[in-house]
Amino acid sequence: MPIVLILLVFLPLAAAALIGLRAPARATSLGTAIVMVFLVAALNHYFDRESPSMQFASSLTVMENPGIALAFGIDGMSLVMLLLSVLVLFAALWMIDPLADNARLQYAGSLLIAGGAIGAFASTDLFFFFAFHELALIPTFLLIGMCGRGSNARSAAWRITLYLGLGSLILLVGLLALHHALGQPGFSITELHARAMADPIAPETQSWIALLLIIGFGSLVSLVPLHSWAAPAYAAAPTPVAMLHAGVLKKFGLYGLLRVAVPMLPEGMREWAGLLLVLLLLNIIYMGLVTIACKRLDTMFGCSSVMHMGYLFLAVAALSLTGPDNTLAYRGAILLMFAHGVSIALLFALADRIESRTGTLEIARLSGLGRAMPSLGFLFGIAAFASIGLPGLANFAGELLVFLSGFHGFRPSEGLQPLQWATILAVWGVVISAVYMLRAYRTAFMGDPDASRRHDVLTTEEKLPLAALAGALVVVGFFPNLLLQYLPF
């Protein structure tokens, strides 16, 4: 069955190439997306939940010195991420207006971004794990610059490119240092992991490698203060790029922390967990406040996505501090990654629809959309309440698990440890996100509609991708075990 996985990785790249060679863009890309949905479904179906090892594994040595292999394989965590990628890709492709100026480029670019993300999630070789992620950088740059919205789209494109470029270079150095410290000839993640288990790296070495990885992965995930690229870029990005980047690609950094940094550098990560706690609180509280001050929907979503990364870092910190038996953190992080990916993609998609109807995303200039476009209001409500963390929608389950993970191994006799304090403060983020989301919802959707504007209700075709995402939020919110069942422990 490895062919299914290999197909899944290369299909989007091939489709992008075909579109470049003048294949009909919308048909090709949507067809690809649908085939990919089926491929992921096949993966789900044949996935062996009992086995903890990498499944559908395949490997092709592409370089002997150092030993680099184009190796794919998935475990439960990657499977969930693949599910997320395919889902968001489908919706993002659907959202592209085929009559737009650069439609062809948007289709191809979105496919490339998704292909990069899927490749990264499916790679079991550290080299390609890194490489596939970077692949998405060029289409992101091009698309934001060419099809970006607003006056400073270009500077935002520059910023995201340089920031992520530098971040990933630092990450690369960290990964190389890790590889060197483990003294392994190859780059296979599983082998490196086994090596790290059998013969742990010296704590001092772990410490600074972990720092490099935190900075590297952290800047990809917009850990404060490395977050400055995120909000402007998402505000400027064309909708599919914003959806794919915020929804899928950004998760790469967390995935990396969970897959590489935490298991291989337990001591190092523990050493920096204190710093991580402070930074993640900045993500939640400080960025939460920044989000409150946002005046446009798209910047608000951008900032809020930065803010929500704080919860995921909390899971990472909890894992680092309490050790690998904190399955709550692990499960919570994966669930929340999925949930946040879907909900932020949905929010950006909705913002796109709002802009297409009203011509503006300035919150103060919107009014009464709930009356004028009830289904848009309903979908926006689902997305907004999901990101607030309302039970019944996917994010809540993830957030709850993450919060619980902060209290895993809590010993009341020793009082509240920094982890617990941080968790409690992080819970306050739930209030903050409710403040900005409900304010926006209240201003934009409640009240009387602006009579001077034409508000066409959403067509069925427009609703389809939105409903798919919203449906995923509801289904996972009700039955989080649907995803969690794939996780090994």
Place this chain on the structure above:
Amino acid sequence: MVQLPWLLLLLPLATAALIHFALGGSGRLAAWTGTASAFGMLGLSVSLLVGATAEASPFVWLETGMFHPDLEQAITLSLKTDRLALSMMLVVTIVGALVHLFSLTYMAEDKARPRYYAGLSLFLFSMTGIVLAGNLFMMFIFWELVGLSSYLLIGHWFTKKSAAEASKKAFLTNRIGDFGFLVGILLIWGAFGTVDFNALERRVDLGNLPLTGGLLTAGILCLFAGAVGKSAQFPLHVWLPDAMEGPTPVSALIHAATMVAAGVYMLVRISFLIALDPTAAMTIAWIGGGTALLAALLATQQDDIKRVLAYSTLSQLGYMVMAVGLLASQAAYFHLFTHAFFKALLFLGAGAVIYCCHHEQNIWKMGGLAKRMPLTFATFAIGTACLIAVPYVTSGFYSKEAILDSAYAASRPLFWIAAFVALLTAFYMTRLVVVAFLGKARSQYARDAVEAPTPMAFALTCLTLLSIVGGFRFFAEAILPRGFYPTFDSPHHNFVMAVSIICLLAGVVASFLLYRGREKDPLHITPLRRGLYIDDLYTGLIRLFQDGAAAVAAAFDRHILNGFFLGGTAALTQAVGSVFRRMQPGSLHFYLVLAALGIMLLIWATSTV
């Protein structure tokens, strides 16, 4: 086989989904479906109470993995169907069904009826979840959902600015309480490793307490914070009066009888924990007493019929919370039980008045309604009698006596506060009845008012009956858990009863004398009308701390982080780049010198000397 408790829980959810997705086009159909479902629930809960098998296997909602061998490995939705839950269920479904019935007329004109009934069903689903919750996780889940449905229903007329604001305020205020609740749950879970009520109670009974001292106090108070939010206790009481922006039946159901009582219900559920820590218990009691007093004071100066009732609800909830804090949770629950009926009655009565007066809510524009709406007046008067606890014949009397009794036993200051609140209650309720129903009509609407239509009248009548019999032993003991009905055998019972009757009389008489035949309010105490400026204070605080901090953070982000550091780095790079560029002046001479210097440096750097 279908398990009845699950059916009870899922029926309203299915109804809500059905209405939203399938019946969106037809208000009538939605209304009847919703009402039928509510009555179906009532039937289910009655059958459960009278002995149908209440077994319900838990649903594994979320597996948490193998983190600890001897702890639960999943977050489950387990239904606890003890007497407490079932009796509460009965209250919820009775009031729910009657409110549905009432709404059939009340909301008949509304264009968005499907949304309204979907919201009501969603609320019943969430409330059922809270009531049947077997553990704190599940309770929290439905706790939040109740917040959502309340948000949706308060904001039902969301094009109205005030309704939109009120719904947002309600949700956010509740969120603050929920923050505490969640932290409390985390503390309890972290310490005990479980949040299942049965398991927790067993642990407590065995004296096995991992959480002690300050942390225990903190944990209990955090849980209590949830109740503060939901039951609108001071300092989070501000949302409830504003929540009256919702349709009146909603106020009756959610903001009088059920949802706001959820906080008290939760406290009763965890009363075995509260009993562990006197500090926490005392804090709870004082917050309850304080809220009761504050709300009663504020109620005396409200002109809006619903706001009077809202403050009165606050005040009664304060009673209940105080009782919980005084470790008399049976009394609190009993009061919850009786209060649900008569407060729903009052609200629906107010709803009928408002409906008949073309949505006029100011009592000073009513007057003389007793003659035009005799049935409504009669039921409203009975409801008032219950609320001000007219001795022996009203349910409110029994439950309030129970609370006053326990207060006298536990804390004298609180007892006197409670007594004073009873006086104020009598005062403001009499004022309401006198101004709205007696005297002359003070507006055209009031003059044109006619008796409420039959479905409304039917709902009012049912509730009136329940309000009276709710306090009687034969009725209440059949429903309440064993031992919850008060015995009134304490030695000081007579003294307490005397005080309460004196208070009642004093209040009624003072009010009657003061308000009879008045055209406008003779009292005008601005601080009370403005809610003691607490709302203004909060607005100021929010503006200062939240919006101010947000602005500062945003400015910091933009100017310092992005502007100074990021922009600075970029500028520095550019500057260094141009310096390097200038090192390439195109002059061959310079290149030769550079090369010569380079050679010399190389040799110098590697010379062994």
Place this chain on the structure above:
Amino acid sequence: MTLEHYLIAAGILFCTGLFGMIVRRNILVIFMCLELILASATLTLVAFSRFRLTSGLPDIDAQMLVFFVITVAAAEVAVGLAIIVSLYRSTQSVHMEDLHTLKG
């Protein structure tokens, strides 16, 4: 005359060439200074060869290099002068300051 004397002489020659390159602005003169450097190299080579005896005879490798250097230098001068002449034809100058179209 020891090896050192030759080496020092060659070193002075080298430095002169280098110094001349740095201080002179006329391209032709600079080109001559470069020849000085090559000359110093040849001198050094010959000296090393003369003083490093292999089985009684001077080291032939080094002397071979000398011939190559001279040949190469000649070729370089030929090409170099041709370029300088072309430059003179196009700019009427062999002064370094007049080379300023390419910079930055």
Place this chain on the structure above:
Amino acid sequence: MSPHYLEIFVIGLALTLLMADAFFPAREKRVIAWIGASGLAIVFGLLFVVDPAALPPDTIAPYYSADPHALFFKGLALIATIFVLLLGCDFMPVLRRGINGADNDRKGGVAESFILPLFACAGMMWMASATDLIFLFLSLELVTISFYVLVASMRRQVGSLEAGVKYLLLGALSTGMLVYGITWVFGATGMTKMSQLAVAVPGMTDNIAALTFGSMLVLAALAFKVGLFPFHSWIPDVYQGAPTPVTAFLAVASKAAAVLVLARFLDPFLNNPEIAAKLIPVLGVISGATLLFGNLGALGQYNFKRLMAYSSIAHAGFLLLGILGRDFTLVSFYLGAYVCMTLAAFFAISIVRRSVGRDDLSAFNGLARRNPALAFTLVVSAASLAGVPLTAGFIGKFGVLMGAVNAGYWPLVAVAVPAAAVGFYYYFKIVRHMFWEKPDDLEPLPVGRLSTTALALLTAGTLVLGFYPRLLERAIQDAPIVPIPAATANTADTP
């Protein structure tokens, strides 16, 4: 067949063409390029059938080695030259104008632009094989002198002449230092053969001062060729002024050959602990300074060729870092990748130059609309130059960084990382001009069939090597940088 026939064949081809030129009609000069390219292609094919063991042991083998590195670099030089000849074909109209002036009065003179690269190619192939310092000097000079002529060949353009003079004077200075350095190395050791040095130097303890002095002069000379700080200064001016095919040739082939020579020359010294203790910090500083200078200098450039010049300096910094990492296979790979991506970029430059008439970055405005395929190839090459993964350039940078990390050169890594990040900026600037900016005119930009094929090959190479580097890796065999033939090692006539 003995490997040394390869160069003889190339030289023979060049001489034949030089004479044949007289008989070719002026219009048909293109044929010379074709013959030259096909001849080189044959030589390239012969690379795979030569037998290193067939070297005449006494006459050739002491000076000439056919170790895997040498063969690999010969291959690189051949490929680069073939592409440069093809590039020249495409660029002919501009060349003609540059050589004969705007009125194009005198015919001829273009053929040399196709023949001289053959000589240079032979020189570079010899450089790759040179194991004797004298032989090295000779082959290097063959390359350098050919380049003097090539750089200055557009004699009607001041820029070309100015570049020629600058290259001439600085190149001659480096020649002087090379010779002077070789004399001192000889004086200190009595050897001119690298294989002997490789055996003797690591253990040397006396005459260290003289040896270091000589080796530093040689290092400086080679640093000129590779473009290392502070001997890089000719590069921007010369690259900008020279005809584009020559620039490409300089950037690619000359640099590649010089890197191999540099690595070969430095290896024995790095193996001597006493010298290495001094040398490694010096090389580190040079590498770091080169990285900074190249990358930061490129930031403000608006001329594409000049940008490529700085980029080539930056890459030189990475290459030196790779040499310091002591895993030469990675450096070889880097160069292989560098050849592909740089040539592709220069093809694009020459195409645009021919039709727009400038090689400013603004000449590339809106290229994505005028010719999407060309824009795509340039995106791939820019991405590869910047080191975006799944392109050949990334594998190169990856290898070099890995070498530096493994060797623990943290300060250098700390310089290389921001430098590479700055690289993203200026390489993506090209992409920005092609995709974001509006073109002056929207006419589709035609590309000849020849260039299309060449570009397709180079782009495919860049991408395939990025995905499947093993293809190139197989050609690079791990061997000692300095070949020590068993025969010479035993019969070393040490004094």
